[in-house]
Amino acid sequence: MKQIGVIGASRCDAEIYEIAYEVGRLIARRGYILINGGLGGVMEASAKGAMDEGGLVIGVIPYSDKNLANEYCTAVIATNMGHARNMIIVHSSDALIAVDGGYGTVSEMAIALKEGKRVVAIKPKVILDGLLVAENAEQAVDMISD
Incomplete structure (x- = not known):
C-alpha cells in the first residue's frame, strides 16, 4: 500500500487548511496511507480529511508524549527528535505533497528530492529543482499517483 x-x-x-483537508481526503479515497508530522495546521487538516474518508493516518511527532498529536492520527510515532523527525517522514513516504509551508517544509522537500522521491507542492514558497507544482488538491494527488 x-x-x-x-x-x-x-x-x-x-x-x-481547506486545501490540506482535501489532499487528505483524496489520499484516503485512493486507498493510500497518509503520513505527516501529527501536529496542527496542514498536518491536522490533512489528517482530518483522511479520517473523514475512513483512511489511515500516521503522525510522526517531534515529542516524546503521544498525547501531543492531533486527534485525527490513527497511529502516533513519538520520536522525541524535534526537527530530525522530518527524516522519518520523508523516508517512510513513497511520495510527498507539500501544502504551503515554511522552513521545515522546505527541508523535507529538499531531503525527499535528494532521495529521488516525487514531491508535489501546492502554493510553494520556494521552487526547488525537480519539484512538481500543482494548482489544487486533485491535481496534486493525481501527480503522485502516476
Whole structure:
C-alpha cells in the first residue's frame, strides 16, 4: 500500500487548511496511507480529511508524549527528535505533497528530492529543482499517483 507524506506548516490560514483537508481526503479515497508530522495546521487538516474518508493516518511527532498529536492520527510515532523527525517522514513516504509551508517544509522537500522521491507542492514558497507544482488538491494527488 502506498504511503503518502503530507507536509506543511503547523499553523495556516483557512484557505490552506481547506486545501490540506482535501489532499487528505483524496489520499484516503485512493486507498493510500497518509503520513505527516501529527501536529496542527496542514498536518491536522490533512489528517482530518483522511479520517473523514475512513483512511489511515500516521503522525510522526517531534515529542516524546503521544498525547501531543492531533486527534485525527490513527497511529502516533513519538520520536522525541524535534526537527530530525522530518527524516522519518520523508523516508517512510513513497511520495510527498507539500501544502504551503515554511522552513521545515522546505527541508523535507529538499531531503525527499535528494532521495529521488516525487514531491508535489501546492502554493510553494520556494521552487526547488525537480519539484512538481500543482494548482489544487486533485491535481496534486493525481501527480503522485502516476
